[in-house]
Amino acid sequence: MFNDIGPLELVTLIVLAVLVFGPDKLPKLIQDVTRTIRKIREFSESAKEDIRQELGPEFKDFEFEDLNPKTFIRKQMDNDELGLKEIRNGFDLKKEMAEVTDAVHGRESESSSSSSSGSSGGSIDMTKKPENPRDERPPYDADAT
Numbered sequence: 001m002f003n004d005i006g007p008l009e010l011v012t013l014i015v016l017a018v019l020v021f022g023p024d025k026l027p028k029l030i031q032d033v034t035r036t037i038r039k040i041r042e043f044s045e046s047a048k049e050d051i052r053q054e055l056g057p058e059f060k061d062f063e064f065e066d067l068n069p070k071t072f073i074r075k076q077m078d079n080d081e082l083g084l085k086e087i088r089n090g091f092d093l094k095k096e097m098a099e100v101t102d103a104v105h106g107r108e109s110e111s112s113s114s115s116s117s118g119s120s121g122g123s124i125d126m127t128k129k130p131e132n133p134r135d136e137r138p139p140y141d142a143d144a145t
Contacts, residue, residue, distance in 0.1 A: 005013075021029055048064060055062060066072050 018026060052059060052062060066075060
């Protein structure tokens, strides 16, 4: 909670507390504050237990920290049941980019040349403009919109 408070800041807070509350009231104030914090923690834990009991045995391992969206998403992404690790490991970005670059430049990549050898044998030339003798617009279809 107070991880970013340095020693100089801590000494400043102690001196300020002594000046505001006085040296005779400060120990009683510290006891009251710690007692209040302890009661709040006990109340919180009993409320969590009550909620777990009301949810039933299916939610016995339910953690309230999982309600934080970041924690929930992180926990679900680490879950092996979804198969996301296989998808992530099976995707090779460099290979995909090389295939796209080859397709744009009109070259055949190694994987597409072996798979297209059994098909029609032709490839689409992306650099050539389509042959359209007339530069007219396609007819407007009012029913399609």
